[in-house]
Amino acid sequence: MTTRYTETHEWVRLESGNIATIGITAHAAEELGDVVFVEAKDVGTHLKDGEAVAVVESVKAASDIYTPLAATVESVNSALTDDPALINGDPEGKGWILTVTLDDPEAFNTLLSAEDYKKL
């Protein structure tokens, strides 16, 4: 499993085949502060690259989360409904936001590597 990143602070992990998991990076979670609400697009929704897939709200602000690749929503993390703070506690683990089916799994390799993301 490889994890890649976006300039807008999402992480995307290619699971198997064309399934990928999306969340926000530790840096983004830190910037946003205490998350109090998460709302993802409905399962089955098809999204173009760059479209908003979820909104994450902290006490301070609401932030859109984008999919960097065209995809269809496969599942959403229901644990975030009761405990949205999982995003702060474990942003790249239990705080995952949704899984998607990528239109083109090859395009995954165009995203930033962990090393390139750190350089931002």
Add this chain to the structure above:
Amino acid sequence: MWFCPIFAGVIPLMNEPLKHTPLYDLHVSLGAKMVPFAGYEMPVQYPMGVMEEHQHTRHKAGLFDVSHMGQLRIRPRSGGGAEAAAAFETLVPMDFIALPEGRQRYALLTNEQGGIRDDLMVARQAGDLFAVVNAANKDSDAAYIEKQLAGDCQVTRQFDRALLALQGPKAVDVIVDLFPQAAAMRFMDCVDTTLDGVAVTLSRSGYTGEDGFELGLPADKAEAVARKLLDHPDVAPIGLGARDSLRLEAGLCLYGQDLDTTTTPVEAALVWSIQKSRRPGGERAGGYPGAEMIAQQLETGVYRKRVGLIPEGRAPIRAGVELFADEAGTEKVGRVSSGGFGPTVGGPVAMGYVSKEKAALDTPLFASLRGRMVPVVVRRMPFVPAGFKR
């Protein structure tokens, strides 16, 4: 991911560098995240985080730097506090003549249409009035008051002084170490006193819904006093993020969001702040800008009114969200002016302006949020009981 600025209404002018309060270095050393606010670089949160800072203030004591706000002294050209009070009554619909010396009061500067130029705290002192005004309006407020009262009063801008707020149920236990007389003060008492020989204005007030104190003091003393307060185990530094959620839960207005020059005190549900003596039929009725409009609204009512709103579910409803009477969204009845997550309430809270027919308590409404309709209910404010020591 896109970070939406929380205080979008107060982005500073492009060319002006951001100012620093006397506590800037302290904020940075405490690990604060600094953001632009009303022309200043201010702490929005510390490493504790907004949620915990909010809870800390509700349960213990939080220290806020509010030095960006404007402190003014309004001194009569002859006489004392009574003369200043009489002159100031020509600018506000509040009673300052009957306000005893050493007492503070919430006030509204009105315009000729009855709209609100600013909301402020004003204390009657022995020789003058002490006012604390909003940061974004301090220059215009000072110039306006100076011009209007030119013949009667002199306005001193104490913008170089620091203002600290210590808020929360433990605030009094902490402040008595510096000011023993604080224990005997009541909510909205204000005294000119000294600390180590320097002039301090101490009031038992604040803007969080909690008991607490505000201290106006010289800039060069601010950091030492702040550090002394922070040394107490019950005190933590609190940023603007928690200040916003605290005041929202307390049902208190933020100027520029919940109040503006097109909104009257009657629409803003601030009639409680207009004493009987200044209302129609009172001994000093009228006599301030916009008095006719406000008198008329007091008699015949208003078309829209500020109300408290509790959304169903967990999604915060923020400023700008439109409100409807029906789920289909055909009848628009108002707009959210402030909203977010209330850590003490444990869910979303908001306030907004709705048409008078929809302003009654428990009226069900709908908020249009990201293309769906979220049920909200008109509720009484404050959303949390006030902790004032009256």
